[in-house]
Amino acid sequence: MRVELALFASLRRYLPEGAHGHERTIDLPDGTTVGQVIALLHLPDEPRVVFVNGRHAPDDQRLHDGDRLAVFPPVAGG
Amino acid sequence: MRKIVRVDMSDLSVRTEPLPEKWARYGGRALTDAIVFSEVPPAADPLGPENKLVFAPGILGGTTAPNGGRISAGAKSPLTGGIKESNAGGQAAHALAKLGIAALVIEGAPADKDARYLVKIAQDGSVELKRVDEWAGAGNYAVADGIKQMMGDTKRYATITIGPAGEMGMKMAGIAVSDPDGYPNRFCGRGGLGAVMGSKGVKAIVLVDEGLPTVEHADRDAFNAAVKKFAAALREHAVTGQGLPTYGTNILANIINEAGGYPTRNFSSGRFELVEQISGERQREVTLERGGNVKHGCHTGCVIQCSRYWVDADGRYLTKGPEYESVWSLGADCGIGDLDDVAALDRACGDIGIDTIETGVMLGVYMESGRLAFGDGKGALRLLEEEVRKGTDLGRILGDGAEATGVAFGVKRIPVVKHQGLPAYDPRPIQGIGVTYATSPMGADHTAGYSITANVLNVGGSVDPLKPDGQAELSKGLQIATGMLDSMGFCIFVAFAVLDIPEAFDAISEMAAAHTGQPWDADALMELGKETLAMERLYNEAIGFGPEHDRLPRFFYEEKLPPHEAVFTVPEADLDSVFDFVPETAAKMGISKPGA
Known part of the structure; x- marks a missing residue:
């Protein structure tokens, strides 16, 4: 399956090669979970905010073809 | 002894009085609210002589409390028609506090509508009103340059100024406050307070704090210990220590x-x-x-x-x-x-x-x-x-x-x-902020109860932003806490650390107690937030604001917003529950309607 991956702010450097801006499309085995992608990318073991298709998602959520996975470090402002 | 300085633009007189005992525990938003609540008739024309424009540093203004230098401006708002407090960073709060001023109140209105005044408060507390008619129509940056030339060798001062929009009484006019480099770029932006300043004929306020020390504490060692604890929490939290400073x-x-x-x-x-x-x-x-x-x-x-x-x-x-x-x-x-x-x-x-x-x-x-x-x-x-x-x-x-x-x-x-x-x-896909927009006495204001924390950022817990459940409770807690932070003079960004690190919250009451010598604890902090909101709600009620005004425009309930195709679904009963504490708080304060 193909998933759109987006990593922001300080996490952007963990994007696989070939990324455009904050984003890159990646191929994954069916049924891969959010947590497995995060492990695959070697993201630092720190707090993060994860969205799948614009909604908060836990690490054990399974991804589906066409999903968008976005990961942020802790950020705030306003 | 903290004092109130009153400048009456009707007769260009200046009065200084001690801060009344009943307001001894107030600063910032609580104090601007208290003065507007007590002294500005609810029926007053926002741009008329009965309105008053109040500037107040927070309770911790003029100290080394980290991020404790916000200034509150308050008045009856020409935009919302209700009570307004709008706060900004910049150098003015520290300058006022070092001058011993708990509140600077601009009252009345000049007979000559073409007159423009600069109000200058010198290091010794003396107040001078100077005609600056030649600055009529000037932008904030030109005014800042004019003040710089006027001040000559005096380098340490803060400015509070308005641009042409304020002079013209425009309802979206704000008030500019100078930053540490002297740029007039920090704003009490919301609610048209720049128009109130313009209606008083005041183009600029200059507060000279050159050579003045920070404000003295009741218990210096305890204060410094609490400051250290608070600063450590702000540096430790990922948002205040890394995300915000970097980006x-x-x-x-x-x-x-x-x-x-x-x-x-x-x-x-x-x-x-x-x-x-x-x-x-x-x-x-x-x-x-x-x-x-x-x-x-x-x-x-x-x-x-x-x-x-x-x-x-x-x-x-x-x-x-x-x-x-x-x-x-x-x-x-x-x-x-x-x-x-x-x-x-x-x-x-x-x-x-x-x-x-x-x-x-x-x-x-x-x-x-x-x-x-x-x-x-x-x-x-x-x-x-x-x-x-x-x-x-x-x-x-x-x-x-x-x-x-x-x-x-x-x-x-x-x-x-x-x-x-x-x-x-x-407010459709982030419903907690919709509760704040709908119910805040300020009108639609994100800072009044910043539910983005738990709704989106996972700071201070987590509440699903797309569902109505728990949003009113979230907004209520944040609005009370914000009333307190705005009265202490804190930047609300400290809340990101305070919501997640218990020691940071403790440090606030410890700083307040060590600085003022008054008893402050967690309950007293929350009570301060409630008192602030109670004055605001009662003031707006006297003007005629009711539950029907605590609603979002209809299209937020009817038009689906892509990508989530969301509409605002928080029930009206939930919105009406946010300020359920007001009667009890008002009774404790001994207030029921605006006036002395």
Whole structure:
């Protein structure tokens, strides 16, 4: 399956090669979970905010073809 | 002994009096509220002599309390018609507090409408009123330069100024406060308080604190220990210690867009396809490429350091930030995806002296009327410079904000609550902020109860932003806490650390107790927040605000917002529960309606 991956702010450097801006499309085995992608990318073991298709998602959520996975470090402002 | 300084513009007299005992525990927002509540008749014309413009540093102003240098400005608002407190960073709060001033009250109105005054308070506390008629119509930056020349060798002072919009009584006029470099770029932006200052004939206030020490503490050692604890928490928390200092407030653009709550083209979509170009990450890259400053505090004593300077292609200072809210309002809400266009608009707002949020919302509404294309940054700048700044017939309409503009040009989708434009989070996919917009006595105001924390950022817990459950409770708790923080003089960004680190919350009452010598604890802090809100609610009730005003515009309940196809679903009963504590708090305070 193909998933759109987006990593922001300080996490952007963990994007696989070939990324455009904050984003890159990646191929994954069916049924891969959010947590497995995060492990695959070697993201630092720190707090993060994860969205799948614009909604908060836990690490054990399974991804589906066409999903968008976005990961942020802790950020705030306003 | 803290004092109140009153400047009566009707007869140009100045009175100084001790801060009354009943207000000894108040500062910042609580004190501006108390003075407006007690002394401004609810029926007063906001731009008439009965209104009063109050400036107050927080309880911890003038001390080394980290991020404790916010200044509150308060009055009856010409925009909302209700009580208003709008606070800013910059140097004025510390200067007032060092001068021993708990509140500076500008009263009355001059008979000569063409007169412009500068109010100068010297190190010894003496107050001088100086005619500056030649500054009529000048922008904030020209006024700042004029003051600099006037001050000669005196280098340490803070300024509070208005641009032409305030002089013309425009309802979206704000008040500029100088930053540590003297730029007039921090704003008490919301609610038209610049127009109140203009109605008093006051163009500028200069507060000289050269050579003045920080304010003395009841228990210096205990105060310093609490300061250390508080600063450590701010440095430790990932948001206040890393995210904000590195990327500034506009780091939010991508995450709010991702959550589908980034209002685009007058609140018609929750995602902006050009967000990447105006994001905090991009802003940092461009600023660094051009040699701009990407990390400084907006006031002395700031530990977080989220402010930055935008420079033009030649490396010259143009404006601060721009901040997240301004990039959104002048960018995404207008369909503008170019940071230089946004910065030029931000600079124009700063110089003309208008609120960037209200201006962007106004422009989005105007664009929806079909008179200017979405995305036309140059056209938007022309409107601000040629119409608003010059006060043309069109400029007067636009200068009164989003609602006036929408009504004048027949726009149906007007995003305002209590006549004030909505900030940078759509309340349909982020429902907690919708509760704050609907119920805050300030009108639509994100800072009044910043539920983005738990709704989107996972700070201070987590509440699903797309569901109505728990939103009223979330907003209520945050509104009470914010009333307290605004009264202490804290930047609300400390809340990100305070919500997650218990020691940080403890440190606030420890600082307050050690500084004032009064008993402060967690309960007393929350009581302060409740008292602040109780005064505001009772004042607005006396004007005629009721539950029907604590609602969002209808389209938020009816028009589905992409990408989540969300509408606002928090029940009215929940909205009406947010201020259920007011009767009990008011009874404890011994107040029931405005007046002495």
